[in-house]
Amino acid sequence: MGLENIAIYKKKLNLTTEELSAASGVPVGTLNKILSGATKDPKLETLKAVAKVLGLSLNDFDDADNFMETTAAHKEGENFTPEELDKIEEYKRLLLAARPKE
Numbered sequence: 001m002g003l004e005n006i007a008i009y010k011k012k013l014n015l016t017t018e019e020l021s022a023a024s025g026v027p028v029g030t031l032n033k034i035l036s037g038a039t040k041d042p043k044l045e046t047l048k049a050v051a052k053v054l055g056l057s058l059n060d061f062d063d064a065d066n067f068m069e070t071t072a073a074h075k076e077g078e079n080f081t082p083e084e085l086d087k088i089e090e091y092k093r094l095l096l097a098a099r100p101k102e
Contacts, residue, residue, distance in 0.1 A: 002061040003042070007035050009054040012090050013097055023097065024049040055093030 010020055017035065021028045026049050033039040034046075047061055 003034055003037075003040070005056060005060050006031075006050055006054065009056060009093060010035075013054065013093055015053075015097070020050065020053060023053040026050055053097055055089075055096035 010017070015023075017028055017031050020026070021031055024031075026046050030039070030042070030046060031050070034042050034050075044058075047058060050056075051058055051060065
């Protein structure tokens, strides 16, 4: 389902599970179950909350194999290197994670 993107982007943003929990409102136990693979089909509201903090969309949880390809397509025509695209996405997530919770 692409849930491995949670761990990937949590690491890229240097977030602990506790920090992700606090920012998303999703309990640490729930996040641990998702991250360990024990929960394979989390609730939609859980995914929305986590996605918002990580700067991801629900589509990013759909297919992990096509994740970077999809991201790169959004920057089509800009001639960015893969490394630059990674940095752009990381910066975007940092900015979004720093937004005050509503």
